[in-house]
Amino acid sequence: MTAAGPAGTAPRPAGRRITAGRVALLLSTIAGSYWVANVVTGWLARLLVAAAGWQNGEATILSCLIGIIVCAALVVWVFAHRSPIRACLALLAWGAIATGVGWVVPDSFGLVAMGPPA
């Protein structure tokens, strides 16, 4: 039993059953959240260093602590979303784009975070 969304949205997992699709959604969501949390953490650290003049270690530590919360919050956000499947795909896309651009344009602070070291 799934709760169908309004026209155009994918149904969210309702009911008590565990299915292959839902397990895939859960694993993808955790992976996507972790990926985006790393991206956001990297952005924040580089922003703090480059724009706010923070010392490297201070920026790294604060960004990582925020990143832990972001990771957990993103997983909850996906499942609280109208359409968890779309939210999950959006996360994965965000991670992929940020990482991809980071590899092409390595030292663009504040825009990309994952790629070869500066």
Add this chain to the structure above:
Amino acid sequence: MTGALGPIAALVLAFVGLALLALTQPGQRKAVYGRNHPPVGAASRQAMRLGGGVLVGLSVAAVLATSGPAFGVPLATLLLSVAAYAVMAALTWTPGLFRPGRSLQIDQLR
């Protein structure tokens, strides 16, 4: 022994404060006073909430004052939780504690 004064005072203050807050809730009032007792009025409820909040605040302050901020923050937080469990236990098993004028009764009919 003097080191224990702060936490003990904090526990007592928090217990009374949280009990006041609990007794503004209809479900808890029913457990303590029975179904037919009239509900608390809006003004009383506000006063109880304010009083409860102030006592909880004083509880935290007592710990911070005697233990300093570094130890005080985790200690005050945990003691608040302990007091909350004590209130829950009292409401569950000895609700008579909150009825003025009555002796302690172990209530098993909830």
Add this chain to the structure above:
Amino acid sequence: MSGGSRREALTWLHRWLGLALGALLFAIFWMGTLAVFDREIDRWMMPSTRLAPTGAPLSADTVWQRFRAEATGSPLWVLTLPSEREPVARVQFAPVDSAARAIRIYGSHKGIPLPRERLAILLIDPANGAVLPDPGTRGATGFFFPFHWHLMLGEGSVGQWIVGLAGLAMLISILSGLIVHRDLFTQFFTLRAAKRGGRLTLDLHNAAGVLALPFHVAITFSGLAIFYFLYLPAPLEHTHQGGERQLFVESRSGYSRPKAGRPGEMASLDAMIARAETLWGGGRAARVSITYPGDVAAYVQVTRTVEDRVVNDPRPVYFDAASGTLLKFAPIRPVASAQRYIAGLHFTGFNHWLLRWLYFIFGLLGCAVIATGGLFWLQRQRKTGGPSRALAAAEAAIVASTTGLIGATVAYLLANRLLPPGGSERAEAEVVVFGLAWVAFAAHAVLRGRAAWREQCAMIAAGGLAAVACNAWLTGDNLVRTLGRGDWAVGGTDLVLLIGAALAGWSALRLGRAAPARANLVTRASAR
């Protein structure tokens, strides 16, 4: 979209994360709770270390002279000075034929290139500097604690990542659980003790969870925050080209220089300790570490105790080993200090006894949250689905991972008392007993079905009493003697064992009373 579907999705998330990782989380919380008192349990498990604190401080120079020859060639030599919680001194280094000798310190990108847990441990009696005989046990510091943070698989191992994933799942479960909790505030103090089955279990789950919420959030977040650099490596790649090592050197006041490869002398360690204590403006030294002992480029790190504060910052001071010259003493920066405060909230390195006991009790409440969550699911399944083989398997798994784990722990303590004296093989044998006992409890759960709960509670009760009795009989330290001499480490462990045994026994009795009625229901249901 309606709130109902969001609640269902988040409930699904909460339930299945909890069920998938509940066993692992229970183990992590259980071992972590025990680790709060790991040094006290060590005294119980290592009777030769039940020493009264001596007045005179131990001379580091005397200890170093004793080990100078053996330790030359080891990348590290560490002396942990005795403290209130650990009245013996520990000496650690890599013995001649060990793999740890080959580990490179300088040039490694790892934050801690050679973790202390990879070094051999020798215990020193601080009264006379004598090496105590091998206690033949890992104790609690060598088993419960490493089990807690890397499942005995080593620092930086996949075990540490699994624990991290479990911690993340706990955070997610807490968040999702809070959102789906109906009537969070109106039922804040509610415990319907007269109810049975799922209703009471859910109330207990909520009570153990919500009223202790600040603790559960803080302990879970702080645990992940300790290894921020490992779990979220992205910024490190860009801010620190030298990796974790550079981060540690800059933000944790670390120091590093290469080995020279030529022999060198050692200046007075006691003088370095005294100098460090002056620099700190108070507070005693906790540990002395020599990197490349015996080499001319060797350097000494003296760290301060953290027992009088929450911030887990040991304020390291570095000296040149040959001359005793001060090399580095850098204050920690604000954000790094905040991270050390958060880490300190998790490590409980402080000697604040009320706070430690509260952590112990709330850690057990964390175990209760996880266990009652699983139990609630089980009871709901039984009610809606009726008995089945899958359900029986699930029940056996939950029993094995809760009472089974506790039983295995009691077996570990019993083995510690009962195994014949020995060295490292004895220590490994204790761990084997733990593992075999856990397997046995799991098998018992499979074979006995629902009766396993009360039977395992009864076994835990008996085991706990036996452990206290064995301690009293074999070491002569009964409760009267230990508490009489103010030994709260050993006496406290015995007391907790007795209280735990009493609780387990009471649980077995209560479960026994309820069992005949339930057994009839089951036979009637399966007979249909």
